Amino acid sequence: MTQTDDQVAAANLPVVHGHTETWRLLVPQTIIQTRRLLLRWWRDPLTMVQSLVFPALLLIVLNNVLGKQISVFAGASALYGSVPMVALVGVMSGSLAGAITLGRERDQGLLARLWVLPVHRASGLASRILAEGVRILLCTMVLFGVGMLLGFRFEQGLLAGLALFGVPLLYGLGFATLVTACAVFSAKAALVEAVSLGSSIMMFFSTGFVPLAAYPRWAQPIVAHQPMSYAIDAMRGLSLGGAVRTPLLATVAWSVGAIVVFAVPAAVGYRRASRS
Template identity: 80%
Template sequence: MTQVLDAARLPTVTGRTEIWRLLIPQTMIQTKRLLVRWWRDPLTVVQSLVFPALLLIVLNTILGNQISSFSGVNALYGSVPMVALVGVMSGSVAGAITLGRERDEGLLARFWVLPVHRASGLVARIVAEGVRILLCTGVLFAVGVVLGFRFQQGLLAGIALFGVPLLFGIAFATMVTAVAVFSAKAALVEAVSLGSSLLMFFSSGFVPLVAYPKWAQPIVRHQPMSYAIDAMRGLSLGGPVRDPLLATIAWCLGALVVFAIPAAVGYRRASRS
């Protein structure tokens, strides 16, 4: 009797093992699909690459000398990290709008009924976001180097510098994904984009903290974007790194704790609708 029960369980165990073994290749296939679609989508390219690069050039041309004279430090060490984060957030918003389109067009539902691992779709979006963030950050750093930005703290600090927008971007993308899968309107996602723009203007990367009114300085000092910018400034120019980096990690982990489960549940619901 025991042998019969063991034999009956064997196909189930083998089937589950086979499903998990296929998760990685199926995730890679869907990751490639997302990256190709984003690359062919003008909205995503403009919001992720073109707009941030032009914003960096304009800010450096119009305000760079004034901010550098006021603070005594090249303004690029604030504006390059700030615009890198803006590019990360803008690209996530564009990706969330694309996700909403796929849901409305029924593409997510088609993938749901295919014989693929159910987790591959959501995991692929996380991997694709990471690739997009690193690519966009590299492009913006390259533009910054042309303008005069330098990695003055060495190779390891330069590598760690890429980790800050990666962590920040994954957390922000999780939040926007949760909003996108639970909302039927792209306007709500675009409202998140407006909020991220306000964070840019009230951050330590736009102008030095002392340039803000005293009532605004605590808000500017403790908002997540300022912490990330200060950590990136320390990794590139020099200065405090530990405290702003720990604060950035705390903000990002908090966002992941709050929005990760709603994003996964909402994605599942959107795929089955």
């Protein structure tokens, strides 16, 4: 009896034993896919420029052009506002670059190929969350390192300095959840571009760009209560000193709120994009 070509091909396919949707497989497969994403971002010029190069150059330019005037006006070094602001800019820019990469993987069919492989299907989205967290921490440390070269210091001690890095991490995960939801539902990244424009406007209307008193009276409530200003004020308090509790709680509320609102759409959209 001779075998047909289909039978021969089927005999050569790998055999999957057991159920792939188990918690035992989720952790190692998430780590593998996280490593893949980090390597891809590291080798992608767009991601590196938006996450590190652009924010670092922005910080140097702001410090040289406006630093002295803002320091005199605020009564303290402008770096305690500009360094946290630029760290958040790097967080948001990197998330936007990652969303563009996600759109490319969807359009190239990579998400669909990963979906049919014998791997835990939750590992794809979980790895993106983990990779975002690693990227946020690494980029934040680099940008604060640049700030220290310019004169930024952690005046409140080691514990406050360590807690400071949790602020951009939480803020970045909330923002990344929003951007991911936009990326998986937008066919041509139009929503991602709109979010990019909105994040740029938030930077110029934040307490990290200039002190709150420098804005017109009608704009001060908007500037004071937008999420980026709360995160900047919390990091300023943890580094230079001042109020921490109120801006930190507001940052947690904004970030957790974004995660709660956009987590389900992001998961549903990622599943739909993987199956298309």
